[in-house]
Amino acid sequence: MKEIVPSPPPVVRNDAAAVQALFQQYIVPSYGRFPIVLSHGAGSYLFDVTGNRYLDLGGGIAVSSLGHAHPAITEALVEQSRKIMHCSNFYYHEPQGRLAAGLAKHLGQGKFFFCNSGGEANEGLFKLARRFGHDEGRFEILTTLNSFHGRTLAGISATGQEKVRKGFGPMVSGFRQVPFNDLEAMRVAISPATVAILVEGVQGEGGITPATPEYLLGLRQLCDEKKMLLLMDSVQCGHFRTGRFQSWQRILESVGQAFQPAGSGDFPVPRASELENSANRQTGMSAPQSFLPDAISMAKALGAGFPIGAFWVRAPYADLLNAGSHGTTYGGSPLACAVALKVLEVIERERLDKNARELGELLKTGLQRLAAQYPGVISTVRGLGLMLGFELAPNIPNLPGDPAKSQAVRFLNLLHAAGVLAIPAGTNVIRLLPPLNLRRSEAEEGLRIVAAIVAKLVG
Ligand SMILES: Cc1ncc(COP(=O)(O)O)c(C=O)c1O
Numbered sequence: 001m002k003e004i005v006p007s008p009p010p011v012v013r014n015d016a017a018a019v020q021a022l023f024q025q026y027i028v029p030s031y032g033r034f035p036i037v038l039s040h041g042a043g044s045y046l047f048d049v050t051g052n053r054y055l056d057l058g059g060g061i062a063v064s065s066l067g068h069a070h071p072a073i074t075e076a077l078v079e080q081s082r083k084i085m086h087c088s089n090f091y092y093h094e095p096q097g098r099l100a101a102g103l104a105k106h107l108g109q110g111k112f113f114f115c116n117s118g119g120e121a122n123e124g125l126f127k128l129a130r131r132f133g134h135d136e137g138r139f140e141i142l143t144t145l146n147s148f149h150g151r152t153l154a155g156i157s158a159t160g161q162e163k164v165r166k167g168f169g170p171m172v173s174g175f176r177q178v179p180f181n182d183l184e185a186m187r188v189a190i191s192p193a194t195v196a197i198l199v200e201g202v203q204g205e206g207g208i209t210p211a212t213p214e215y216l217l218g219l220r221q222l223c224d225e226k227k228m229l230l231l232m233d234s235v236q237c238g239h240f241r242t243g244r245f246q247s248w249q250r251i252l253e254s255v256g257q258a259f260q261p262a263g264s265g266d267f268p269v270p271r272a273s274e275l276e277n278s279a280n281r282q283t284g285m286s287a288p289q290s291f292l293p294d295a296i297s298m299a300k301a302l303g304a305g306f307p308i309g310a311f312w313v314r315a316p317y318a319d320l321l322n323a324g325s326h327g328t329t330y331g332g333s334p335l336a337c338a339v340a341l342k343v344l345e346v347i348e349r350e351r352l353d354k355n356a357r358e359l360g361e362l363l364k365t366g367l368q369r370l371a372a373q374y375p376g377v378i379s380t381v382r383g384l385g386l387m388l389g390f391e392l393a394p395n396i397p398n399l400p401g402d403p404a405k406s407q408a409v410r411f412l413n414l415l416h417a418a419g420v421l422a423i424p425a426g427t428n429v430i431r432l433l434p435p436l437n438l439r440r441s442e443a444e445e446g447l448r449i450v451a452a453i454v455a456k457l458v459g
Contacts, residue, residue: 016049032409034416041068044435044442046421054416057434057446058423062204062236062387065301065343065352067435072346073304073339080338087334089327095337102344103312106245108292111318114310114332118235118299119150121309124326125198125231125295126154128313130174131320132229133195140193141231144180146206149198149233158198161206181211183218190222196229196294197222201247204236207429208382208389213255216248220291229317232293235309236387239301240347240436243357243385250384252291301436304343308336352436359443360385363432366447370454377454388432389425398457411453418449 016037023033039049044067046054056064066073080095087093100112115121130139143149145160156164157171160180165171174193178185180203197219203209223230237247244250294317299309310332313320330336347353364381367390371378379393392399392407401410406427415422415430423431432446 019049034412036416036421043067043069044438052419054419054421055442055446055449056421057432058421059433059435060305061300061423062241062433063300063303063305065239065241065304065436066346067437068305070304070346070437072342073306076339076342077306077335080335083334085333085335086330088329089331093334093337095334095341096332099332099337099341099344102341103298103310107296107312109315109318110312111315112310112312113321113326114308114337115328116307116330116336117150117309118233118297119152119155119309120328121235121297121299121311122149122155122158122198122233123152124311124321125196125233125297126158127326128295128311128317128320129196129229129231131325132317138193138195139174140191141175141196141198142186142189142194143175143177143198144200144203145177146180146203146209147177147198147200147233148203148205148236150235180206180209181215183215183222186219187222190226190228194226194228196231198231198233200233200235200237201251202237202242202384202387204387204431204433205425207391207425208387208431210247210251210382210384213252216251217255217291220293223294229294232296234296235299236433237384238296238298240353240356241301241385241387241433243353243360245353246296247384247387248291248293302343303336303340306336306339308332308340347436350437355438356385356436359438359440360388362440362443363447364388367450370451374454374458377457383432386432386434386436386438389429390432392428392430394428396457414453415449418453420446420449 019037020035037049039047041047041056044056046056046068048054056068059065084093096114103112104110113124115124126141129141133139141158143158143160147158147160149155149158151164153168154172156168157175159165160177176189178189180199186197199211199219201211220230222228232248234246239245242250292314294314296312297309298311302308302310360383364383367378367381367388371381371390376393377396378390380391382389392411396407399407399410401413406424408424408427408430411430412422412424423433425431
């Protein structure tokens with residue numbers, strides 16, 4: 001590999017100001033950015049152009065599942081690009097089929113559609129639902145408050161946060177929001193036009209809020225009763241981040257085994273009859289082990305930094321989007337699929353699901369200890385595996401920085417100065433979404449740095 005991909009130089013020119021000037025002149029200012037100009041990374045660390053090193057606990061918003069410059073990923077990229085990077089979906093190619101088969105091991109019977117981003121994957125779910133309800137005139141999709149489903153026009157129409165919609169009306173019709181984790185609110189909201197429910201297993205942008213097991217099971221039952229599709233947005237919480245392939249598999253562990261597909265040693269092969277039953281049942285779920293959504297959107301960690309999205313559709317609905325009904329030029333390219341397949345192989349081989357669970361526990365326990373010790377700084381800690389959030393107490397008196405900026409941004413500035421990257425959620429929550437191959441020593445380093453900042457804020 002060495003001769004193909006030389007390591008980046010450890011020290012690079014201090015041209016932060018010049019890079020920022022280019023952005024000011026040529027880049028649409030749709031993002032609020034921190035004044036950090038990144039240069040390269042290695043494992044869980046990132047380096048800026050001035051030579052500062054950061055422990056990356058944000059993972060590029062849950063994307064960099066194998067950290068940075070992972071040699072196996074670089075090699076997969078280079079190898080595949082030597083063969084074929086792109087071909088149109090008029091043709092077949094091996095990496096797309098193999099990736100679908102590899103992912104399918106972790107779910108029940110169903111099929112995949114590959115695209116390029118989470119927003120695009122959700123668009124696919126919306127079209128699937130509309131197709132499903134079309135002949136009966138049903139089209140409405142119920143979503144939840146504080147959800148996030150992407151920045152496309154339909155994505156912001158589905159999202160339960162006013163701030164993403166502001167100034168872009170009118171919205172795409174056919175979406176309505178109800179409170180999250182409130183089954184009764186969902187039941188009451190169903191109209192004759194409702195065709196599907198869409199939820200995140202763990203709300204990410206909304207501040208790291210996991211669905212309760214009762215809620216998920218109740219939604220499944222509701223959808224079965226009312227002949228609606230249960231759609232899950234796993235863009236942020238999926239792909240082993242919570243310690244299982246899908247967040248609901250982790251969430252439902254507490255009430256008995258969640259649906260356990262074939263794949264790893266832990267997963268018994270689902271019987272076809274089970275799938276049949278669950279596919280045809282209209283009258284509710286009796287056991288959590290039967291739980292499966294009807295369709296799932298995925299992206300982010302799937303490609304570990306290479307853009308790829310996907311949605312999976314459960315068997316009885318897998319052929320609804322038939323030839324000519326949906327497509328995207330780059331979707332499931334040989335290059336993207338070869339990389340995603342390698343990512344999956346590394347995660348499985350190195351049991352990074354277990355790592356996410358164990359280090360997630362370490363981080364969560366450490367943060368909870370801090371919250372107990374310093375309730376004036378951290379009010380709550382939430383999350384599963386390596387999808388964690390801590391909420392800052394309101395009005396932390398010693399928090400430095402421009403009071404016009406949110407507490408989350410001001411806290412992040414302190415983290416950056418101390419050499420840690422993390423991600424804000426709303427105005428008051430700090431999210432940790434680190435690489436799934438984070439090391440114990442790195443998790444401990446992160447905790448130590450957060451603890452030092454928190455202790456100082458108490459004064
Ligand atoms: C739950 C969820 N859905 C959808 C999206 C949109 O994904 P993308 O930014 O890849 O379009 C995101 C992005 O943060 C997300 O967190």
